[in-house]
Amino acid sequence: MAKQTIGIDMDEVLADTIKKLLRRFNEETSSNVTMDELKGTKIRNMMPEHQGVLTQILREDGFFRDLEVFNDAIEVVKKLNEYYDVYIVTAAMDVPTSFADKYAWLREHMPYLDPQHFVFCGDKGIVNTDYLIDDNPKQLASFNNHGVMYAAEHNVDYDEWPKVYNWKEVETYFLGENGEYKKHNKVNSETI
Known part of the structure; x- marks a missing residue:
């Protein structure tokens, strides 16, 4: 499967x-x-x-190269990658000069992901993953499958999608006792 x-x-x-x-x-x-x-x-x-x-x-050289990683993101993405095919989908067309910095950042912080799973795009409506975790309401609105909003200061007033506030909540949403993985794979609790 x-x-x-x-x-x-x-x-x-x-x-x-x-x-x-x-x-x-x-x-x-x-x-x-x-x-x-x-x-x-x-x-x-x-x-x-x-x-x-x-x-x-x-557009400054290096702006995107040394961004801080959100707490628990690296560990949770690594765990998700065991059960899902994980893709990093970034709207790099908003700042085309960011490609090299973003690629280097991803290789440094997520070396366990296949670089072929890095998607640099504009409108994420073209993405055909089962789920998309994003903070941008515009991107989630154009996405055709299951959107999950990552809470940020600018999206506090949006509630059209399930919202997660940190990476531990992402882990629970996808891998928890009543998470998406178990719903779709009908596995028992010992599997995860």
Whole structure:
């Protein structure tokens, strides 16, 4: 029996892109924007007059190379990979200069994944995995299978998809006692 597939977004799901972007934005603009102020929005929506600064920061060589990994992400993805075919699906077309940095980041932090399972795309509606874990409502809306929203400051007001708040919740959602793996494979609790 073929394994089910999970697509996992990189930015704001595996890697804390906003933390670094906010720090760099505040440095470049002498602002003091906080994470609390971003609840329900993104920096570019909150301060549209600074689009150029945001674009410049995101295009900096190395910006995506040293992003912090969210707690437990590496361990949980490794565990998921035992039961599912895991793909990393990142909207790299939003920042085309990010390809090399994102690829190097993924090879460093997730060497157990086949690089052929790294998907650099734009609209994730083309992705045909069984599940997609993403923080972006627009990407989940265009996805045709089972979307799972990874909670982030900008998506607090969305509830159209099951929402997970950390990687331990992702693990429970997919591998827990009543998780997706057991629902679809009708296995007993000793299997996992």
